[in-house]
Amino acid sequence: MDRFRKVMPMGNKACYDRHVKKNQERHRQRLASMKCSIDCAPPRRFPHLERNQKKEQLMEERYAEIEKDNRLLLERMSYILKCKGMDCYATPHMKLAHSLTRDERRRDMDRITRDNQLLLRRIQQAEPTYDHLAFAEDARRHEEYLRNICELPVAIGLPRASQGKRSSGRMG
Template sequence: MHRAYQPITPANNKLLKKRWDQSRFDIHRKKVVQARPVIDNIPPETYMHLHLKLKKLQMEEERLATVERDNRILMEKMSYIMRTKGRVDNWNSYEQKSLNKTKRQRELLRVTHENQAILKRISSKEPHYNHYVWEDAWRVNQGYMANISKYPQDWGYTKNSLRYSSQPQSHPSNKVPRRVRETSPGKPKHEDR
């Protein structure tokens, strides 16, 4: 193994040269490990009396104790006032009055009368469209659709559905409204089929 060593400086014996170089390198590494820094980078010493400040803590506790005492006294006074209504005997029973109260009442009454008149006009107004005529037209259209349709109206029901159940079910489209018979131009009458 020593024959593979290539020293930097020339030597007669490579084995001895390798040992000397290794011992020199070990001494160098030991010095590097034991070297002390030139710059002082350790933190400065801390003194507890500069950070803790016991006098400040004591003053803060005294201040909090004073505040707590004052709050307790105020709470006792307030609870006494709530229990006994205080020691005041000149209660003023004045109710706030509005200068525009009568005007607002008149305005509200006027608006109410106008709304009632509008409601009466709307409820007494006859409609422009006759929904009985619309129902007759719908019934006629349903008949036309039944005549021209390729499949019956209940063709989509299966054996498990309403079509093959034990009780007869009415299909929603089979419900036909009552017929209307016109007796006078203003008032239609219903006629059961």
């Protein structure tokens, strides 16, 4: 308050003090009579946003489809009950559905089965391409050559891992 007095010139100090006190009192009254400015009420609701018309339309269509299916099922059930079971399907104009290519598929399966059996017989009757006796004789001859070449005794018929361990033990 004193700073303002120094800036603004005044005629009478008492009148100025009375004027300042009056303004302060008016300010306090305004503060006391002030209403809160926070609105705690829910926001305004717009009717076009409250209802989702697209969802309602889809639900209506779905319900209509369900009603249609139910009506068709009810008609079929009533027809079946009225006809006493399968008697109504035995009419001469109705034939049971069957495959048009059933006979052709059966012939193809028979032909494939015959071909497979012929192939199996040919495989079973085929002679082997090598003579196992000659193969065993050749292996025996190679082992004999190996014994003649090696200075140390050869362990023939053992797995390779055990042969490597024996030969490395003798070398070192």
